[in-house]
Amino acid sequence: MMPVNRRIVLAVRPEGSPGPVNFRRDDQTVPALADGQFLVRNHYLSIDPAQRGWIATGANYADPVAIGGVMRALAVGIVTASRSARYAVGEYLYGWFGWQDYCAAVEQLVISRVQPAQGPVSTGLGLFGISGVSAYLALTELGRPRAGETVLVSTAAGAVGSVVGQIARRLGCRVVGLCGSDEKVQQCVAEFGYHAALNYRAGLEHERLQALCPQGVDVFFDNTSGEIADAVWPFMNLRGRIVQCGTAAVAGWDPLPTAPRRERAVLTRRLRHEGFIIFDHLERFPAVIAQLARWHQEGALVFHEDVEQGLERAPAALAAIFRGENRGKKMIRITDGERAL
């Protein structure tokens, strides 16, 4: 008998933030491999804010997941069978393998090889996955921070934000953050090297932000949009850069919500507001991962993984990150027994 491939598929598109009601189990047998394919046995599944956009009907940067289709997700797994010349049995890969046990993958689904020498394979999904690589590239190439400038990060303690904060500090910036709990504020300062952080749930009054960034903001690394962005924009300094890396605070974009009009600030302060999508930069992964790995091995780059066990937990974990309940990069381990490697 063929082994079962447990799969979580999209049942109903969400209104607002997704949760268990939007998904269902739909197990199948493990697929046979066509020529050029290889079978990936997933070990870790990724839970990402961007998944909300991938199952919405509105305009996005990728086609939405079909109803009944396996939930699109990044994952780290090991090749257990191969009819590909490129990927061999025993290699760990990071790619678009979905919320399921097994993926009959083609080369285009792979983002990068995971090098066990660089750390536990879960790091391939976290620090060395889109979180860490996004943080590095979006900050350095769009934000272009210079020593002495103020960098403000929304979701400062998150998977991307926590890395942004540490790199900005390393570059000699004054680094301040916004996050969703007093506990995360402490974590930002104690672990991620922020000079100061603020719990936005306690209020976004002008005076509180003024105290957080008395020199204004030169780089706003925005993962949230929404009221947080509206509160930060008035603090942008001349020639400031706003890096749009996510919009986690806004649940729906159809119809478009309103916001304070930005054009006058963009003009008079010569701001640059630019969007970043990591999937434009896949060719950069190996070099950026190598840099992050050096810092990580020196102990100069802290990264938190928030790992839950069990495939069936994925939908609830996705809902939880929109409530801010994760403590670092959320991922689901779906292999039994000991932690891989």
Next chain:
Amino acid sequence: MMPVNRRIVLAVRPEGSPGPVNFRRDDQTVPALADGQFLVRNHYLSIDPAQRGWIATGANYADPVAIGGVMRALAVGIVTASRSARYAVGEYLYGWFGWQDYCAAVEQLVISRVQPAQGPVSTGLGLFGISGVSAYLALTELGRPRAGETVLVSTAAGAVGSVVGQIARRLGCRVVGLCGSDEKVQQCVAEFGYHAALNYRAGLEHERLQALCPQGVDVFFDNTSGEIADAVWPFMNLRGRIVQCGTAAVAGWDPLPTAPRRERAVLTRRLRHEGFIIFDHLERFPAVIAQLARWHQEGALVFHEDVEQGLERAPAALAAIFRGENRGKKMIRITDGERAL
């Protein structure tokens, strides 16, 4: 007896767009020169949309004109006396000489020398002034259009927009424009080389814009903000650039008006929205003017000057440009008799 220096000073800050009620005459004698100063006898005064911002109280890129102070304005004039080693009697200069007959100027007020060999001195205020140089720099350096891309210009027939359109066409782009009358639509196509243009006063429905730019918009050269911008943003293509060069369609910014929230479009389409202020680029004027002058002498660059005679016309002329009544770059000639040079 000292000759009279006729001056137009700010009387009352405007609510919305300015007009005659905001100014008054306040003549003085021509000032004596301190060491390092030189006396400029103005020939042409500039009327610019940006002047509204210079007399508003809200945040801007320059301190507001004081009540009772000479209205800040660019002008072209001739040096009639000099205690400066840099500027000699008989030279034509372009600079911040104000709505008045004479300015006791210092070197910092000069933007560029006007070369009579390049054209009538009025061109120093128009094609070779901030209009033409802004068009060139903002389009090429922020917009970075590539052949085959679609460039959309708001205020397409205006002093800046008409030059943007012609340069974009020269660069091999598909060039489309929005302007405020059917007459200007004709002018855009017949004189400025636009492939198509639209009268926005006849409606900004999605279908009309769709017909104007069926391939979407790669570079949006925005001089207006407001409803025009809101109608154009949904057409921005992947990696599109929005160049914010003015906000002429919005009269007041305090409190901030609202607009459709932009962050999701910026993120998912990797847009870049950037502000341009010509006064950051003063060192570029000579080289850009030389390029514009070459094209102009080849007959490949049309520029319309809308000249009125008489200092006292300046306030009404400023009001008129916000009603879209000008036919090209608005300027006031204040010397009597024949046109200078």
